[in-house]
Amino acid sequence: MKYNILATLHIMWYESEMINETLDSIQQAISNATQPIDLTICLNSQTYIEQPDEGFIPEQMFDVFLNHPVLENATVIRKTDNEPFYNIGDWAREAYKTEAKYTVWLESDCLVPEDYFFLLENINIDHPHLISLSNRKMWDSTWDEVEHPIVQQIPRTGPPEDPQRNTPEPFGVGHYINQEDLNKFNEQYEPTLIKLSQPKVDGALAAVSSGFPCPFIVEGVHLGGHDFYMELFMKKHNIPQYHIPTRLKGHNCTHPKKRLGTSTARGGVVYKKYEKQCNELIHKLIHNI
Numbered sequence: 001m002k003y004n005i006l007a008t009l010h011i012m013w014y015e016s017e018m019i020n021e022t023l024d025s026i027q028q029a030i031s032n033a034t035q036p037i038d039l040t041i042c043l044n045s046q047t048y049i050e051q052p053d054e055g056f057i058p059e060q061m062f063d064v065f066l067n068h069p070v071l072e073n074a075t076v077i078r079k080t081d082n083e084p085f086y087n088i089g090d091w092a093r094e095a096y097k098t099e100a101k102y103t104v105w106l107e108s109d110c111l112v113p114e115d116y117f118f119l120l121e122n123i124n125i126d127h128p129h130l131i132s133l134s135n136r137k138m139w140d141s142t143w144d145e146v147e148h149p150i151v152q153q154i155p156r157t158g159p160p161e162d163p164q165r166n167t168p169e170p171f172g173v174g175h176y177i178n179q180e181d182l183n184k185f186n187e188q189y190e191p192t193l194i195k196l197s198q199p200k201v202d203g204a205l206a207a208v209s210s211g212f213p214c215p216f217i218v219e220g221v222h223l224g225g226h227d228f229y230m231e232l233f234m235k236k237h238n239i240p241q242y243h244i245p246t247r248l249k250g251h252n253c254t255h256p257k258k259r260l261g262t263s264t265a266r267g268g269v270v271y272k273k274y275e276k277q278c279n280e281l282i283h284k285l286i287h288n289i
Contacts, residue, residue: 004035004036004037004038004100004101004121005033005035005037005038005100005101005102005104005117005120005121005207006037006038006039006040006095006097006100006102006103006104007026007030007037007038007039007040007104007106007117008039008040008041008042008091008092008095008103008104008105008106009022009026009039009040009041009042009106009107009108010041010042010044010087010088010091010092010095010107010108011041011042011043011044011062011108012044012050012108013043013044013045013052013058013059013061013062013261014050014052014058014061014258014259014260014261014262015108015109015257015258015259015260016061016062016064016065016260016261017061017064017257017260018108018109018252018255018257018258019064019065019068019108020064020065020068021111021179022106022108022109022110022111023065023068023070023071024068024070024179025111025112025179025250026039026070026106026112027068027069027070028112028114028179029112029113029114029115029116029117029118030070030117032114032115032117032118033117033118033121034118034121035121037117038075038100039070039071039073039074039075040074040075040076040077040095041071041074041075041076041077042077042078042079042091042095043062043076043077043078043079044078044079044086044087045058045059045061045062045078045079045080045081046058046079046080046081046083046085046086046087047081048081048085048270049264049266049268049270049271049274050259050262050264050266051262051264052261052262053261053262053263056261056262058261059080061261085222085274086222087222087223087274088203088222088223088226089217089221089222089223089225089226089229089278090219090222092105092203092217092226092230093215093216093217093218093219093221093226096208096212096214096216098210098211098212098214099210100210101120101121101209101210102120102131102207102208102209102210103207103208104120104205104206104207104208105203105204105205105206105207105208106205107203107204107205107251108258109204109251109252109253109255109258110204110205110249110250110251110252111177111178111179111182111249111250111251111252112205112249112250113133113182113183113186113247113248113249113250114179114183114186115186115191115247116133116205116247119191119244119247120207123193123242125209125242127211127240128209128210128211128212128213128239129209129239129240129241129242130199130201130206130207130208130209130230130234130239130240130241130242131206131207131209131241131242131243131244132146132196132200132201132202132205132206132207132241132242132243132244133205133243133244133247133248133249134146134147134148134149134151134243134244134245134246134247134248134249135147135148135151135173135202135248135249135251136148136151136167136170136171136172136173136175136177136248136251137151137154137156137164137167137171137172137173138164138173139156139162139163139164139173140156140163141156142200143200145196145197145200145243146196146200146202146243146245148171148245148246148248149245149246150171151167151171151248154167154168154171173251173253174253174254175254176252176254176255176256177250177252178250179250182248182249182250185248186246186247186248189246189247190246191244191246191247192244192245192246193242193243193244194242194243194245195240195241195242195243196240196241196242196243198235198241199230199231199234199235199239199240199241200231200241201227201228201230201231201234201241202227202251203226203227203230204249204251205249205251206227206230212239213233213237213239216230216233216234217229217230217233218281220277220278220281221277221278221281221282222274222277222278223271223274223275223278224271224274224275224278224279225275225278225279225282226278228282229278229281229282229285232282232285232286232289233285235289236285236288236289
């Protein structure tokens with residue numbers, strides 16, 4: 001099958017309560033596209049890292065959004081504790097379709113600009129590449145080039161451990177933005193496309209073009225750095241990143257409903273095991289570069 005654009009979404013069970021909002025956003029963006037958008041989602045109920053609190057059953061947490069109309073024709077894949085550990089890095093690697101014009105990394109906590117898929121449809125670049133959208137104020141200057149031009153003008157005046165803290169709402173990476181405000185903000189600016197001086201990859205709403213060398217994320221990079229690994233891979237293979245600076249994405253990484261039904265902190269023994277493994281593979285790639 002030939003795809004135009006493939007949108008992929010990995011959902012952990014404890015993220016379920018915020019997913020209807022995300023699916024509404026995806027549905028709106030799909031409705032503004034001129035061609036069908038294929039949607040594939042992964043429902044991950046594994047408990048290797050996060051254990052459910054009493055009264056919560058991971059497989060049942062997904063029920064709150066499974067009747068959403070945007071999923072009517074979606075491909076749904078499930079990952080359970082009956083399988084080896086699997087996370088977002090594995091999904092980014094395995095969900096990629098080289099024949100798709102773009103394979104998009106949707107994220108469970110990231111709202112989509114309403115014209116996102118329409119813009120991707122109308123980009124024509126004849127070599128492997130990645131397309132990114134602009135960020136809000138990030139924690140250090142290495143991200144300046146991929147922040148929205150308006151956001152770039154805002155100085156970091158917070159403390160050293162949280163320099164973007166004083167950024168006015170909703171322009172800091174830790175602030176919540178809803179779909180209506182995201183649309184109103186983006187409507188003020190015409191879309192433009194630039195080529196970055198070097199890759200700077202944030203996994204939320206990264207669009208990976210057809211023809212990418214595979215695997216661009218090796219097995220073992222399960223979590224905690226798959227996007228950084230991709231950035232290094234692109235640098236090694238001289239693959240460019242193009243950027244739409246005037247389209248802000250609604251990455252709500254501190255969404256109040258992001259981790260419900262579990263009290264397990266991210267930082268336990270199992271998490272650190274896989275994080276260490278990922279970091280070792282990243283350092284190996286840095287050495288090769």
